[in-house]
Every structure is written in C-alpha cells, then in structure tokens.
Amino acid sequence: MKLTLKIWRQKSANDKGNLVDYKVNDVSPDMSFLEMLDVLNQDLIDKNEEPIAFDHDCREGICGMCSMYINGRAHGPDRSITVCQLHMRSFKDGDTIYIEPWRAKAFPVIKDLIVDRSAFDRIQQAGGFISVNTSGNTQDANATLISKYAADTAMDAATCIGCGACVATCKNSSAMLFVGAKVSQYALLPQGQIEAAERVRNMVAQMDLEGFGNCTNTGACEVECPKGISLENIARMNRELMKANIN
Amino acid sequence: MALDSKVPEGPIKDKWTNYKDKINLVNPANKRLIDVIIVGTGLAGGSAAATLAELGYNVKAFCFQDSPRRAHSIAAQGGINAAKNYQGDGDSTYRLFYDTVKGGDYRSREANVYRLAEVSTSIIDQCVAQGVPFARDYGGLLDNRSFGGVLVSRTFYAKGQTGQQLLLGAYSAMNRQIGRGKIKMYNRHEMLDVVIVDGKARGIIARNLVTGEIERHSAHAVVLGTGGYGNAFYLSTYAMGSNVTAAWKAHKRGAFFANPCFTQIHPTCIPVSGDHQSKLTLMSESLRNDGRIWVPKHMEDVLAIREGKLKPTEIPEENRDYYLERRYPAFGNLVPRDVASRAAKERCDAGYGVNKTGEAVYLDFATAIERYGKEQAYVKGLDENDKALIKKLGKDIIKAKYGNLFQMYEKIVDQNPYETPMMIYPAAHYTMGGIWVDYNLMTTVPGLYAIGEANFSDHGANRLGASALMQGLADGYFVLPYTIGDYLSHDIRTGPIPTNSKEFDDAENQVKSNLDKLINNNGTHSVDYFHKKLGKIMWNKCGMARNAKELKEAISEIAELRAEFWKDVKVPGIANEYNEELAKAGRVADFLELGELFAKDALQREESAGGHFRDEYQTPEGEAMRRKEFQYVSAWEYKGEPKDAVLHKEALVYENIEVKERSYK
Ligand SMILES: Cc1cc2nc3c(=O)[nH]c(=O)nc-3n(C[C@H](O)[C@H](O)[C@H](O)COP(=O)(O)OP(=O)(O)OC[C@H]3O[C@@H](n4cnc5c(N)ncnc54)[C@H](O)[C@@H]3O)c2cc1C
Ligand code: SF4
Ligand code: FES
Numbered sequence: 001m002k003l004t005l006k007i008w009r010q011k012s013a014n015d016k017g018n019l020v021d022y023k024v025n026d027v028s029p030d031m032s033f034l035e036m037l038d039v040l041n042q043d044l045i046d047k048n049e050e051p052i053a054f055d056h057d058c059r060e061g062i063c064g065m066c067s068m069y070i071n072g073r074a075h076g077p078d079r080s081i082t083v084c085q086l087h088m089r090s091f092k093d094g095d096t097i098y099i100e101p102w103r104a105k106a107f108p109v110i111k112d113l114i115v116d117r118s119a120f121d122r123i124q125q126a127g128g129f130i131s132v133n134t135s136g137n138t139q140d141a142n143a144t145l146i147s148k149y150a151a152d153t154a155m156d157a158a159t160c161i162g163c164g165a166c167v168a169t170c171k172n173s174s175a176m177l178f179v180g181a182k183v184s185q186y187a188l189l190p191q192g193q194i195e196a197a198e199r200v201r202n203m204v205a206q207m208d209l210e211g212f213g214n215c216t217n218t219g220a221c222e223v224e225c226p227k228g229i230s231l232e233n234i235a236r237m238n239r240e241l242m243k244a245n246i247n
Numbered sequence: 248m249a250l251d252s253k254v255p256e257g258p259i260k261d262k263w264t265n266y267k268d269k270i271n272l273v274n275p276a277n278k279r280l281i282d283v284i285i286v287g288t289g290l291a292g293g294s295a296a297a298t299l300a301e302l303g304y305n306v307k308a309f310c311f312q313d314s315p316r317r318a319h320s321i322a323a324q325g326g327i328n329a330a331k332n333y334q335g336d337g338d339s340t341y342r343l344f345y346d347t348v349k350g351g352d353y354r355s356r357e358a359n360v361y362r363l364a365e366v367s368t369s370i371i372d373q374c375v376a377q378g379v380p381f382a383r384d385y386g387g388l389l390d391n392r393s394f395g396g397v398l399v400s401r402t403f404y405a406k407g408q409t410g411q412q413l414l415l416g417a418y419s420a421m422n423r424q425i426g427r428g429k430i431k432m433y434n435r436h437e438m439l440d441v442v443i444v445d446g447k448a449r450g451i452i453a454r455n456l457v458t459g460e461i462e463r464h465s466a467h468a469v470v471l472g473t474g475g476y477g478n479a480f481y482l483s484t485y486a487m488g489s490n491v492t493a494a495w496k497a498h499k500r501g502a503f504f505a506n507p508c509f510t511q512i513h514p515t516c517i518p519v520s521g522d523h524q525s526k527l528t529l530m531s532e533s534l535r536n537d538g539r540i541w542v543p544k545h546m547e548d549v550l551a552i553r554e555g556k557l558k559p560t561e562i563p564e565e566n567r568d569y570y571l572e573r574r575y576p577a578f579g580n581l582v583p584r585d586v587a588s589r590a591a592k593e594r595c596d597a598g599y600g601v602n603k604t605g606e607a608v609y610l611d612f613a614t615a616i617e618r619y620g621k622e623q624a625y626v627k628g629l630d631e632n633d634k635a636l637i638k639k640l641g642k643d644i645i646k647a648k649y650g651n652l653f654q655m656y657e658k659i660v661d662q663n664p665y666e667t668p669m670m671i672y673p674a675a676h677y678t679m680g681g682i683w684v685d686y687n688l689m690t691t692v693p694g695l696y697a698i699g700e701a702n703f704s705d706h707g708a709n710r711l712g713a714s715a716l717m718q719g720l721a722d723g724y725f726v727l728p729y730t731i732g733d734y735l736s737h738d739i740r741t742g743p744i745p746t747n748s749k750e751f752d753d754a755e756n757q758v759k760s761n762l763d764k765l766i767n768n769n770g771t772h773s774v775d776y777f778h779k780k781l782g783k784i785m786w787n788k789c790g791m792a793r794n795a796k797e798l799k800e801a802i803s804e805i806a807e808l809r810a811e812f813w814k815d816v817k818v819p820g821i822a823n824e825y826n827e828e829l830a831k832a833g834r835v836a837d838f839l840e841l842g843e844l845f846a847k848d849a850l851q852r853e854e855s856a857g858g859h860f861r862d863e864y865q866t867p868e869g870e871a872m873r874r875k876e877f878q879y880v881s882a883w884e885y886k887g888e889p890k891d892a893v894l895h896k897e898a899l900v901y902e903n904i905e906v907k908e909r910s911y912k
Contacts, residue, residue, distance in 0.1 A: 012824070030520045032659075038525055038775075045773045045819050045828065053825055055313065057486040059526045060655065062411055063317040078658075085658050110457055111825045118434065121314050125426040129419035132376045134298040134724045136366070141375040142333060145387030155380040155405055158412060162316055185378065192378050 001027040001093040005040065007052055008100040010109050013116075017109065019098070029089035033076060034059060034066065036088055053112040059084040061226065064161030067168070068113050069100040074165035074224040082163060082226045102168035106175070106211045117164050119210040120178060126206035127199040128182045130191055150188045157184040159227045166221035166229070172213030177221040179207050180233035187240050197244035204241060250503070250882055250897045253685040254358040259903045260340075263362045266686075267729055271736035278303030281735050282466040282743070284451055286438045286493050288315030288421065290414055290716055291699025292472025294723030297420035300429035302728060304735075307464055308421070309433045309453060311488055311830075316418045319474055319486040320719065323410020324531035324652065326392060326402035327716040329367040334391055338399040340364045345904055347714060350396045350583055351679070351707020352857035352873060353906050354509070354880070356899065358686060359704045366725040367717050371403055373724060377416040381405050394712035395532055396583035396911070402713045407531055407651045413716055417723070436462070437830060438493045439758045441469055441500045441695060444750045448500075448695035452751075452758045456830060459823035461758055463751050465744035467735055468694045470727065471497060472719075475678035475700040477510065479838045479845065480790075481782020483675035484516055484529040490834040491841045494682050494701050502690035503882040503895060505683035505703035507841065508849035511710055511858045512791050513676030514540075514587035517659050518607040527674040528659055530610065530652055532712040535580045537615035537645065538669070540587070542599040542608050544568045552601050559601070559609055559668050570594055578911040585709045585858045585871075586911060588673035592791050593869065595672070602670055611668035616641035673791060677715060679706040679858065680848075683882040683897075687730035688722060691882075696731060698722035703880065708857025762822050765832045770815035774831045777812045781805065781835070781842055789842075793849050794862040801846040806890065809839040843889035848881055851894065873909070 002025045010017030024040050031039070034056055041051035057065040066083040070076035076086045091097065099113065107115040132138060158181070166177040183200050186192025192199075215234060222231045255266040273281065281304050285296045288310040296308040310318060332338040343364035348355055371389070375381065381403050382390040391400040405412035424430040435456040442450040442465070450465035476491035477483040498504045515530045543549050544566050551557035570590055572579045582590075591608050600606050620641030624631045631637070642665050646653065656664050682690050682697035684704055689696050699719040706714065788801035812835070820826045855864045855871035864872040880897040 028521060028523060031523045032525070035523045035525050039523060042773055042775060045817065048819065050819055051828060053827060057312055057317060057488050058319070058322045059487060060322060060528050062408065063312070063319075063321050063486060065312060065317050080654070081658055085655070087658065087661070089661060114825070117313060121316075121422070121425075121432075121434075124419065125422040129423040130376065130378045131423060132373075132420075133301045134294070134373055134420070134728070136369045136373075136725055138369075138372045138376040141331070141371045141381075142388050144375075146383055147387050148383050148385050151380050151383040154378075155382075155412070158380050158415065159406075159408060161321075161411075162314065185380065189378050189380065191376055 001029070001088065001091065003027055003091065004096040006096065006098045009052070009112055012111060013108055027088050029087065031088045032059065032084060033070070033086040033088065034084050053114050055114050056084055061085040062161060064163040067102050067115065067163055067165070069102065069168060071098050074102070074169040075226050079223070080226060080228055082161070102164055104167045104173035104212070106173065107164060107167065117162070119212070120162050120164065120175070122210060123175070123179060123203055123206045124182065127202035130186065131195060144190055146189060154185045154188040157181045157188070157229065157233050160229050161227055163226065165224050165226060167212065169220045169224040170213065171218065171220070172216060174215045174221070175207050175212040176215040176234045176237065177225060177229055177231070179203050180237035181229045183237040183240055184233040187236060196240060200237060200240040200244050250683070250895050251685060252356060252897060253687055254356070255686065259358060259361045262358055263365055270729060270733040273732050273736050273739060275303050277739040279305070280742070281305065281738055282307065283468050283470065283731070284464055284466040285309070285470045285472060286451065287318065287472035287474060287699070287701070288418070289318035289320035289472055289474055289699060290410070290417060290719030291701070291723045292470070293318065293414065293417035293421055294720050295470055295472060295698060295727050296430055297417060297424055298724050298728045299731070300424035306424070306430045307433065307466065308430055309436045309438055311435065311437045311456060313434050315421055315432060315434070316415060318414060319489050320410045320414045320716070322486065323716055324407045324529065325394065325533040326404035326409045326713040327370070327413060328394070328401050328711070328713045329371045329403060329717065330364055330401060331368050331371060333389060334400045336399045338401050342399065343367060343401065346397045347705065347711060348707065348904050349909055350711040351709055352871070352909055353707065353878065353901065354506070354856050354899065355705055355707030356880070357901060357903055361903070362726065363705050363718055363721050366721045369725055370717060370720045374413060374416050377419060379405065379412045379416045392533055393536055393581060395535060395581045395587065396578070396711045404533070407533070407649060410716060413720065417720070438496070439833065440496045440754045441692070442750050442754045443500055443692060444744070444748060447693045449744045450746065450751065452754050454758070457825050459826065461755055463746040463755060465746045467738045467741060467744065468696065468731060470696040470698060470731070471682065471701050472699045472723065473701045475681070476838070476841055477675045477678050479781065479842050480675035480785045481778050482519065482524060482527050482786070484513060484527055487526060490837065492834050492837045494697070495837040495841055497682060497690065497692065497695060497697070499885050501692045501885070502695060502697070503683040503884055504680070504844060505880050505882045506680035506848065507845040507883070508789070508852060508859050509679035509708045509857065510675060511584055511677035511679060512588045512673045514584055514591055514673050515610060515671045516674035516676070517656065518602055518670055518672040519604070528655060529674070529676065530656060530669060530671055532584070534610060534649060534652065537648070538580065538610040538612050539569055539614055540571050540580055540608055540610055541567045541569045542594045542601060546598065549599050549601065553603060568599070575911045582911045583709060583711060585860070588791055589860060591673055607670040607672045609668035610671045612645055612664065613668070616645055616665070619644035677710055679703065679708060679710055683880065687733070688727055689730070689734065694734065696727060698727055708859055761833070762829065765816065765818045765829060765836070766822050768816055768818065770817040772815055773817055774828055774835050777808060777816060778835045778838070780808055781839060784808070785842055785845070789846050789849055792860050792862055795850060798846050798850040802843055802850070802890070805839060805843040805846065809843070812836065812839055840889050844883060844892055847889060847892065848883065851881065852877055871909070
C-alpha cells in the first residue's frame, strides 16, 4: 500500500508544532502501525532528516507506553487495542492518516508524539497503594478468602495500563476512568478496604491538582480504553468518595 | 582473582536462617545516612527499591521508560511459582529446589536455588497483602496452574497478565515510598556507567533522555536490576528498549559476566512474518496446559497446507504427529522450554514446518475445547452429544483462561485460534546468563549488586516457566534487603559520597566522548541496520543449535561488524535533546561487544546443557549431552576486547541433589 501521513512535529515543549506530510510506499498489511513508522523513520534517517519521536516499548499492548491519536481516535480505529497492536490491514491503499500526540493540559508534549504522563504517577503516589511493608511475616495468602467475583472484578479494574487514552479522548481531559480503576481494584478487595476513605480522597485531590477536568458522563473514555475498563469503575469511585466524605 | 561464592556453612535447609542470624544490621537512625542507587524498576529493582526505602535507606531509582510501571516485567504473562502446596499434590521447598536445579540442567548454584525456593511462599503472601488480584476458585482460595518441566501445580497467576499485576504491586509499594520522600525516582534516565571509588561502587553516570543532560549520582552502594540481554538477537520477545548497557558497563568496570551463552529460546512465539518485523510476541507457556503441539505426519499434507489447498482442521487425527507426546510421553506437551524448542526446530529442519517459510508448528486447542465443553455440559446437565453446544461451552472456558492471549494472537496473525490451531515458533526470550554474583548477590565489584534477570544465579542453563518472576521478587523483597545491610553496616560513618571526585570526572568524560563519537560519526547506515545484522549472526550461529565452526565464524563476524559500526553508523540529531537513535546506538554498541563474548563462551562450553545445545555433543536420540568436566560457571573478566576476556571457573558442587541424566521421557 501507499499512504500519506500527516504527522504532528514539535521540537520541544516550548515549540509551537505543526502537521507535516510524509509519503510511505510498500506498506505491508502484516506490519504493525509502529513498524510502519519504523520504516518511515529509517527513510528519514537515510535522507538526513530527523526521525519522528514516539513512545513505545513492549509492542504487545501491555506496557502502556505507546500513545497516539490516529485519525482523531486514541490508539486508532480498532477497538480494545493499543497503537502497537494496530496492524496496517486496518487501512487501505491511498489512505491519508493523521497522527497526533495525546492532547491534554495535564500531559504536556515533550517532543513530536511524546507527552509527559507523570501526572498519573503522582496520582498513584498520593494513595494508589496498600500500606503494608515487606517483612516476610504477612499472613498466609489463603488466610482471607476472597470471592471469585471480587477477585475477578478487581482484576478487571487492575488491567489498566496507564496509557492515558481515556484522558486524551475525553472532551474535559478527565482522568476519572484511570483513577476509578485503581480505586476500584482496592475497594473490591478486603486488603484494600482499611484505607479506602483516605485513598480515594487523596487520589481525587491529586487528580484535581494536576489539572485534569471533570467527568460529565459522556463515556468516550470507556469506548477508547484499550483494556475495556468499564464506566462502573467511575461510579464505584464516586460512591467511595461519598462514603469517605460522610465518615 | 579466585571466585568466592560466599555460600554459608551448614546444612542447606539452615543456611539462609543461620546467615540471617549472624549478619551485621544497620540501626534505623543510621539507615537515614545511607544512600542506595537502584537501576531498574522491574520486579527485581522495583521490589528492592520499595523494601530498602521501607527499611529507611535513601533510595534513588532509575528507569529509562516514562514510569517505573512500564518496566519489561509488565509483559510477563503466565505466572509465578511458589512452593505453597495449596493443591496438596506433593509440592515442597525441596521439590521446587529440585525441579529448578534439574530444569537448569545442573548448572546453577545449589545454595542460591534452595534459598529461592524457601522464600517463594512469602512472595505470594506479600503480593496478596498488597492487593494483587491473583486468580481464585469458587471457594475463594487461590488457584494454580502447571508449567513445563514439573509434575505439580504451583503456579499462581492473574489471568494472562501476571507480570503486570506483580509489577503494579511493586510499583504501588514504590509509590508509597516516593510519596514519603524515601525514594527519589528518575524516569526517562539511562545509566551509562558505574563509578568506582577506592575499589567500591559509589555511583553512576546517567543521561536524562529528555534533555540529553549527563548527570552524576552518588551512593554507598549500587544495585543493577536492569533485566536481560536477549535483544542481542534483535528479534525477541523483549521490549524494544531492553538492553545490556548497564550490565556491560559494570562488566567493563570489573564485574565478571557469567554464562553469557545460556539463553532461553522460548518454544511458543508467533512466527516471523516479514523483514519489517521489530519484535516477536510470546504466546504464554501456560497455553501448553491445554494446547497440543503437532505437525502433519505426511509431507504431501505439509505442502498442501503451504499452498493453501488444505486446512489444518481437515487433517485427520491419524495423520498428525504430536511429536512431543510421541517423544516424551511422561511430560508430553509440558516438557521444559529448551526441549520443546529443539523438538520444533528438529521437525521444521526436517521440512515439516507449516507456514510459508517452513518455520512454524501448530498449537491446537480443539481437544481441550471438546474436553471442557463435555465437562461443562455434564455439570450443567445439558446434552453431551450436541456438538455445537459442546464447542461453545468449551470455548467459553478457554476464553476465560486465555482470552487476552487469543485476542493478541488474532490481532497479529489475523486468524481465529478458537477455530484453527495457532502457528508458533521458538524465539529468544530470556537470558539465564548475566553478571556473576555471590550468595549475597554482590558482583565481583564491592558494593555493586545485581538482581533479577540481570544476574546469572538461579536458573543454570535453562529457566523453568514462572520462575523469573519468583526470582526477581525474591531478590528484591527478601534477599537483597538482608545481604546489602551486612555490607552497608560498614558505611555508617562514611557520610555522603561527593560527586566532584576525579573518578566521577573520568567516568563522565568517557561517557561524553562516547556519545560525541556516535553523534559526529556521520556514517551511512542507521543503528537498526547494524542491530539487524547482529541479530542474524546470533540467531543463525549462536541460536538453538551451535557448533564450533559456526561459533568461530560468529566471533570474527561480530568483531568485523563492530568495527564497521564504529566507522559507519549514522546517528541523526544532537546529543542535548531527546534522541532515541542516540540511545539506541549506545545500546547496540554494547550488544556488539556482548555478542562476541556470548559466542566465545558458547565455544568454550564443549557440552550441551539446557538452552546451550552443541551439535557435537548429543546422544544418538538427539538429546543434550552434558559433560562432567563442564560442571562450572564460566565467569568472564573484562580485559579490553571481548576476545581477550579471561575465563574464571566457579566449580558447581551438588551435595543435596543427585546429578542425573535429565530425562522427561
Ligand atoms: C513476554 C514475556 C513473558 C514472560 N512471562 C513470564 C512468566 O509468565 N513468568 C515468569 O516467571 N517470567 C516470565 N518472563 C520473564 C520475566 O518477565 C523477566 O525475566 C523478569 O520480569 C525480569 O525482571 P527484572 O526486574 O529483572 O528486569 P526488567 O523487568 O526487564 O526491568 C529492567 C529495568 O531496568 C531498567 N533499565 C535497563 N537498562 C537500564 C539503563 N541502562 N539505565 C536505566 N534503567 C535501565 C528498565 O527501565 C527497567 O525498569 C517473561 C518474559 C517475557 C519477555
Ligand atoms: S483506563 Fe484505559 S485508557 Fe485510561 S489509562 Fe487505563 S487503560 Fe488507558
Ligand atoms: S508499546 Fe507497550 S502498550 Fe504499546
């Protein structure tokens, strides 16, 4: 296939940035989207131009590093996958593809398609943990029974990869799905319930501090989330927050 | 320098307890005066950082990704072993120890492995306490599955995302300490050298990957949890950024590199589809619990499949060769990885490969789908003869167990593995070799430690499935925090380590001149060009089967390629900015040195053991032939060029386990 790419180029955080046109030929449908960009980058290097900077590492949809807006959609046109799992068979010969970085006040651009998502780390540092030290003396793992339902539902929430697509796709740049997922994981498990009130308060306070917007229940985040994190997690977080503020 | 493994005296089951009773401790007030640098935030580095910070040390942690949560450990799928014996199927500390030593083909250190088995149970307790959502059964108890090379069910898992959940657990423990100011986290930083002052590791030189700035960081001890070097093969199941740089720089500063040729080629990965390929995706070993591996018995079927005239589902049972079940009836599809990989290669070399390139075999779930379907129909009181119903019920079970893996497969290959067997082929996956460490996990450089996949210690010549996660967390949560304390107890009066010393100047200058050389080289070929070439040499001549002739060729070809790299590599951009090509160039430069040492190590090891298979040393049935003369760890000392590296041997003694032929028949 032959494609036209319109890619956001921005030298640094302070640069204004603009879309630049590139042509790629010989794209095979078996290539992943990032491999297609690799081909373009090799071409740019050969021509003594600067390659396009983008974040990636595992290339199998689990590290959460890759992050691109493709034709106006976070992680591109296919559902339930990350950009690195997107394959070129989802496009056709002659297509023009727009590639841009995540856009959100809390995620400033570092270079080209790379953004700074450290705000997510700071939210986790505010309360995304259970306060247990490593000692070798914690109780036996089977001492507390946990229902399969609770374990599975906690697991579903815990599969969030911290990619930020939910924020990027939300018109308010809200991080509620991301935070809701973490709050839910712990709220569903007995181990997490002890600090539940403090946790949700601290995490939400940090989220607001970082400049993420409010949730207005449009649900775009759930649609674009590559891991299928459900809106129920936001509802659960709101309940947890209400509980915390009553107590 | 003689290698001293520092294994404590006494019976194996008391060694660790006795050791802990006798070591020096650092009192809490003094811990505040001690700084520790931890490079790497995977399971090993992350768990170590959190635990040392909890204990009161000042920790500085480094990773090259944008968050510690993205370390390569995140990608581990199948599970983590622990000798809990929750299934009551005869598991014990001794049995886990035994399986690990045998699985490693008797090339690991007994005392370390025993300790690993001993602390394995605490790992599960700790992770559950942290809120890791392991899979559970309907009674609310933890569930287990089986992995290759063992006869018990001791693997704990969280769907197909066990590494992710364990890493997020360690990350959460780190976050708690980052919030308290006990860990200072340096994301998007790459360590480019270790600084040695008066013979002790006292700091690192790191590059800020966003600004390009070169930074000095000092500490009383330095810990490397920087993962494995499998990307020397270019194509592998590793993340793109995984590298040997930290370990290699340590090697150049005096840390011996052990068993570099012990590399695991994993049997079940998605085959290569073309030249554009940048990485290979693993299909977890857990799939071999339910998947059966086969190729057609008859060549005409193979050819018809390749031409697209025949579908695998159309080949009747009697015309299929379930070669693992045929060759290894006792373990069947659950033989260890080295055995399964070689068997796949044997069939494909004989011409029975089932894809266009002839490098793929089938992993088939049809039998399991039917078995589970019938079970479900029985349990639910439904019609056991309704084929469509059985299939649906069976698929639901398979989906619950491996759904994310099946989805991953379908996305990449564009085939539905519920309906047609998966195609798989071996790929580079794990490195048992690594920096040599003693019982304390200290390298040959005082104050420099190596943990997790970066060290060589526990897996011998072949690692069993679900044991890397166990080792990473054992090292970080339960071993290093004791052993490093003993060392640091001598540093309570040292005070902060200054970074304005000559040693820091020298190290920084060297790093800078290296980067300048790469940036100003203005050659004609990109970094990837060289990396791919190296990968081809490694795969073809240092891969699943090796021989003296090809290893010698590999040694000279890699040396030539390295010379060409330094003459002709082209790195665009400048050093003082975000520049991924520059970071990659530094990593590939180190792979080009490691690769040669790898081949040299494989050449000197005139035996077959685990993942290291020498054509010259095999039994008439084609099984690996171990040789008593090679019952040692090869630890290499750096002397300028890989070709000049000096071999040191740590003899391996087995007092608690009988060294036997490793049979899975
Ligand atoms: C696809 C896949 C599936 C697997 N599944 C399983 C499984 O089911 N069970 C199992 O037991 N094992 C499994 N393994 C193996 C296991 O995941 C790894 O061996 C283990 O996670 C390694 O952990 P680690 O902490 O040693 O290193 P890693 O997780 O690789 O972490 C390395 C860290 O070092 C940092 N780093 C590296 N170099 C530098 C540098 N120069 N400067 C700064 N930072 C640096 C990185 O940023 C990262 O934080 C799997 C491996 C793969 C590839
Ligand atoms: S909730 Fe989904 S979209 Fe948001 S960070 Fe997590 S995985 Fe990404
Ligand atoms: S690169 Fe890891 S999720 Fe895409």
